Amino acid sequence: MGISLIQLDRDKKITSLLKDLKNHISHQSSKKYVKYYCTKLSKILNIPSEVLQKEIKIILFKNFENQNGKFNKIFLLRYVFFYSLKFIIINLYILFNSKKNKKQTEYFNLIIDDIDKFNTPIRFFKLSKLVKTIFISTNKNYKKKNFYFFDNYKCVSSDISFIRYPWKIINLFLVTLYSSIMAKDNLFPISIEFIKTISKYRTIFDEIKSSHILQERHYNSSELKNHIFKDMGGKFTCVTQKNILQMNGVGMYVHSDVFFSLGKKTASNLRRYGGKVKRIIPIGSLAMELNYFNRTSKNNLKKFDLLVFASDHDKIFHSGYNNYYKEYMVHFDWVEKFAKEFPKYKIGIKLKHVIKDKNVIKKFENIKNVKFLFDRKYLSDSYLYAHQAKSLCTWSSTLAFEFLGQGRIVYFCDPNFKNISFLPNERYIKKFKLAKYEIFKKKILNQIKSKKFRFINNIKLQNDFCLKSSNVTKNIYLSLKKLN
Secondary structure, eight states, X not given: OOGGGOBOOTTSOHHHHHHHHHHHHHHHHTSHHHHHHHXXXXXXXXXXXXXXXXXXXXXXXXXXXXXXXXXXXXXXXXXXXXXXXXXXXXXXXXXXXXBOOOSOOEEESEEEEEEBTTBOSGGGHHHHTTSOEEEEEOOGGGOSTTEEEOOTTTTOBTTSHHHHSTHHHHHHHHHHHHHXXXXXXXXXXXXXHHHHHHHHHHHHHHHEEEXXXXXXXXXXXXXXXXXXXXXXXXXXXXXXXXXXXXXXXXXXXXXXXXXXXXXXXXXXXXXXXXXXXXXXXXOOOHHHIIIXXXXXXXXXXXXXXXXXXXXXXXXXXXXXXXXXHHHHHHHHHHHHHHHHHOTTSOEEEEOSSOOOOHXXXXXXXXXXXXXXXXXXXXXXXXXXXXXXXXXEEESXXXXXXHHHHXXXXXXXXXXXXXXXXXSOOOHHHHTTEEOSHHHHHHHHHHHHHOGGGSBOOOHHHHHHHOOOGGGHHHHHHHHHHHHO
């Protein structure tokens, strides 16, 4: 069966869907003509075939539509003509805009990668003061000192083998076309990703060298990039944990030498989710260090009796099974019921910048003691609101792990303990899960009325969720030094 024709049974449990998804990805990446494709490309691109096969798994997952239980239609064989043209155009663009590198190679102790318009480098500024660092950016706003600006595949190095020898591109085209027809899948999107990754990182690592490379968004890792980095003199690839590792979501297929986790147990399922890492090192939360411990004032925002850490869950990667959204909405039912039952209590629902889910908006539009809260600037105000709130709860926010790590109790609203795609029913997590509204009401009222119900003093349990986050930069720095 072709990649885009696969349809998961979303009526199954998420744990079964995890197994099905991994099996499909493993099968598709090891089919006879996909193996043939990787073997041929390995010789053309000078990349080991096993690296290409691992990268295919990552590419396939990134094109898996969780909400629909199927892969993107781009792999359908009927799209071969369109994507073959796209392949030609992209390669011609790269070829005609390539140039000979005349710059002297620069050496750094650390490269920070994956900086774009959606990802700020500010969390690593403290670290850059401790080690000689350069940031790789595709954002024009960061064209400044200690930033390497990669400008949309302009000025790619002409020393790359398929640019120096353009006949290799013709071979690559023919192998991709033949393999696509024989495998009955459009493989051109995969070849395009290979070309783009190789063009970008062979250019960058030709001009800048470092023994370590680090990125914040663990879900953007790449086995192919890792190989190129090491092939060109690098030693260790590292990523930090930005979010809770979601099953069939942003916790899947993380590839790196080192995974800097929030806590001692927050990456326990990483390998189960298809990840390939050599070492897991708990360090705490970079986001909390920046937005909470490094903030000079923590008392300049409105106080709430109950603060709900929330986010829009209408995105295509959130809903892993058919009942997910329905179960997710139940926790807002609890908040609505609590707000109506106790109108004197002020309730804040904290999101990042916007809320688009009309069902959630409608649910609270006529309830006066409930307010939607959003960040004012580039820094997150969630930490400041939480610092002042009397009680805290969430469906699946990473903020819960961060505050539990600091000794502040946050409850997971999890009707009937069904939210295992984000929060497996492991003992350390289940201790803070609330399965029924009446239990939720009792726990929240206790926290509102008395401080003694708001805190825990169990360092081992706290560290399972998140290490103390006041010195995360130092933890990374010391860890990097030990890797040498």
